[in-house]
Amino acid sequence: MTIVLTPYWINGVQKLKVAQSPKPKRGLVPPVLDESVHALRCLSQLRSKDKSIEKYIYLSALKEQDPNMFYKLCLENMSEFTPIIYTPTVGDACLQYSHIYRRPEGLFISIKDKGKIREVISNWPRIDEARISVVTDGSRILGLGDLGVNGMPISIGKLSLYIAGAGIRPESTIPICLDLGTNTQKYLDDPLYLGLRQTRVPEQEMTEFMDEFMHEMSVAFPKLMIQFEVLHSTLATLALIDWRLIYALSFRKDFSTDNAFRYLERYRNKYPVFNDDIQGTGAVVLSGFLNAAKLSSAASGQPLTSHRILFFGAGSAGVGVAQQLMSFFTLQGFSKEEARRRIWLVDSQGLVFNARGRLAEHKKYFSRDDYNGAPMTNLVEIIKYVKPTALLGLSTITGAFTADVIQTMASINARPIIFPLSNPVRLSECSFADAVQYTSGSVLFASGSPFPDQEFRGTTLYPGQGNNMYIFPGLGLAAILGRVSSVTDSMVEASSLGLADSLTAEERAQGLLYPRIERIREISAQIAKAVIRAAQRDGVDRNESLRAMKDDDLVRLIRRKMWTP
Numbered sequence: 001m002t003i004v005l006t007p008y009w010i011n012g013v014q015k016l017k018v019a020q021s022p023k024p025k026r027g028l029v030p031p032v033l034d035e036s037v038h039a040l041r042c043l044s045q046l047r048s049k050d051k052s053i054e055k056y057i058y059l060s061a062l063k064e065q066d067p068n069m070f071y072k073l074c075l076e077n078m079s080e081f082t083p084i085i086y087t088p089t090v091g092d093a094c095l096q097y098s099h100i101y102r103r104p105e106g107l108f109i110s111i112k113d114k115g116k117i118r119e120v121i122s123n124w125p126r127i128d129e130a131r132i133s134v135v136t137d138g139s140r141i142l143g144l145g146d147l148g149v150n151g152m153p154i155s156i157g158k159l160s161l162y163i164a165g166a167g168i169r170p171e172s173t174i175p176i177c178l179d180l181g182t183n184t185q186k187y188l189d190d191p192l193y194l195g196l197r198q199t200r201v202p203e204q205e206m207t208e209f210m211d212e213f214m215h216e217m218s219v220a221f222p223k224l225m226i227q228f229e230v231l232h233s234t235l236a237t238l239a240l241i242d243w244r245l246i247y248a249l250s251f252r253k254d255f256s257t258d259n260a261f262r263y264l265e266r267y268r269n270k271y272p273v274f275n276d277d278i279q280g281t282g283a284v285v286l287s288g289f290l291n292a293a294k295l296s297s298a299a300s301g302q303p304l305t306s307h308r309i310l311f312f313g314a315g316s317a318g319v320g321v322a323q324q325l326m327s328f329f330t331l332q333g334f335s336k337e338e339a340r341r342r343i344w345l346v347d348s349q350g351l352v353f354n355a356r357g358r359l360a361e362h363k364k365y366f367s368r369d370d371y372n373g374a375p376m377t378n379l380v381e382i383i384k385y386v387k388p389t390a391l392l393g394l395s396t397i398t399g400a401f402t403a404d405v406i407q408t409m410a411s412i413n414a415r416p417i418i419f420p421l422s423n424p425v426r427l428s429e430c431s432f433a434d435a436v437q438y439t440s441g442s443v444l445f446a447s448g449s450p451f452p453d454q455e456f457r458g459t460t461l462y463p464g465q466g467n468n469m470y471i472f473p474g475l476g477l478a479a480i481l482g483r484v485s486s487v488t489d490s491m492v493e494a495s496s497l498g499l500a501d502s503l504t505a506e507e508r509a510q511g512l513l514y515p516r517i518e519r520i521r522e523i524s525a526q527i528a529k530a531v532i533r534a535a536q537r538d539g540v541d542r543n544e545s546l547r548a549m550k551d552d553d554l555v556r557l558i559r560r561k562m563w564t565p
């Protein structure tokens, strides 16, 4: 017989539950084991490890063996834990997944399961309890390229943040990795690689697979919300375009050519689906930008409508954020067309403009029609031409914001907004230290992964972390409690405005753009309330009992529903 020992706590004393026997067995735990002392023991074991990947492995084991202790410590030490269980260390965990793998966690569905996905899903042990799933195909995790099945840790890591950050019950979460092959030769050649040894399947086959997957998921888990963590080959390039805009702009023909738009429309309207890299990132950046723009405008004396935003990187995240940042201008009374004209994109070939030639579909909407000169590839030159108040990096190009770039931004702005958002840390377009140094401390800064505080002329300056981790826990909780049938654009926008409003007076006085991550539960409750209200306005809420509730009562109910370790 296999004996499974599960630790739990009674009055601060650890007991072990043995599988098949609910009773704790005397003699199977040390005589003196106090919960608060054990918490210190766990932290000291964690802190004794030099390498962050070892800390990751230790915490993974702790989560498996004693989930209550793991989440308790996580909540009490959010700023220490998130860089380990999430970016940047989760990036290393993905890169090394096939080498550090110890035990199965989550659900793996491969292209070989096509036609029998239902069977695989039915093996999940907690079908009735499932509420949130993070699904990746490993095609672009952080900025690390095509990781194939090594992408599983991102689904696991994001769900740990759902649990810690919004109190989603651990048993309600399903990390999923879809194995559709990988185009990274290094993994195909690696004898330890855990995935299929084949290159990615053609788009048509992936689409058939995805249709079957989505259908079977909705049948097996009628109460589930799915968060996509980039499905690059099809969905990402799709989901980043607001489909109503596409219709308005008659892109329909182009889209039906590659069959892409059809799938987005089908999934978005049919299932509660949300794309974290596009919508979550868009929402978190809009939120930080709202706060930064106010500070920047206060310093320059220019109105909020005068902001000009330059994106360095025009992929799924870059264009997704650009799309969401249009709300910044429409909230100030601009039309969509006026908002669009405040945004410039740069990709690997430089400034994106119509006369440059053939453009990828998703870049067309923001492509400039007011520049007809020679291709412009030098970022400093582009900055001098565009005169942006804000420079946002979603390019995966380490150090792209050089001293020259940052100084040029500082020379045209009293308080330049510089957001190097690429993950993990080593792919960031610049560090906080450089941004502070080259702007003499005037920078309004947020990065995708965490950077340390900086002392500058006797003052401590704090970097913001513009990462979708602030958004998705609260959005997911709202989707569960509101039992939403789909995730609308207004719900995503509401999550962003909810986050922007959640800063305390003290946080604002310190010049923060985002609230302290230690307050994540409180922030998630506020975001969830805002999102539920937006779902109600859009009529996609199926839990009608929340409609008549006053805001305070709704927030109290949300807090009560949060699982606490």
Ligand SMILES: NC(=O)C1=CN([C@@H]2O[C@H](COP(=O)(O)OP(=O)(O)OC[C@H]3O[C@@H](n4cnc5c(N)ncnc54)[C@H](O)[C@@H]3O)[C@@H](O)[C@H]2O)C=CC1
Binding pocket: 140, 141, 142, 143, 144, 230, 276, 277, 278, 281, 284, 312, 313, 314, 315, 316, 317, 318, 346, 347, 348, 349, 350, 393, 394, 395, 396, 397, 421, 422, 423, 424, 427, 447, 448, 449, 466, 467, 468, 469
């Ligand atoms: N902070 C956050 O919450 C999030 C950050 N990201 C980060 O954004 C980055 C980009 O992600 P995706 O858009 O999905 O990737 P992607 O591969 O779709 O896009 C990358 C973009 O960068 C451009 N680029 C590449 N080389 C360049 C160069 N030398 N000069 C100028 N542009 C160049 C490409 O043309 C492309 O437009 C990743 O590092 C990812 O970690 C993504 C999602 C969330």
Ligand SMILES: CC(=O)C(=O)O
Binding pocket: 087, 141, 142, 143, 276, 277, 422, 423, 448, 467, 468, 469
């Ligand atoms: C944060 C995130 O989702 C990314 O970098 O892809």
Ligand SMILES: [Mg+2]
Binding pocket: 141, 142, 229, 230, 276, 277
């Ligand atoms: Mg991502």
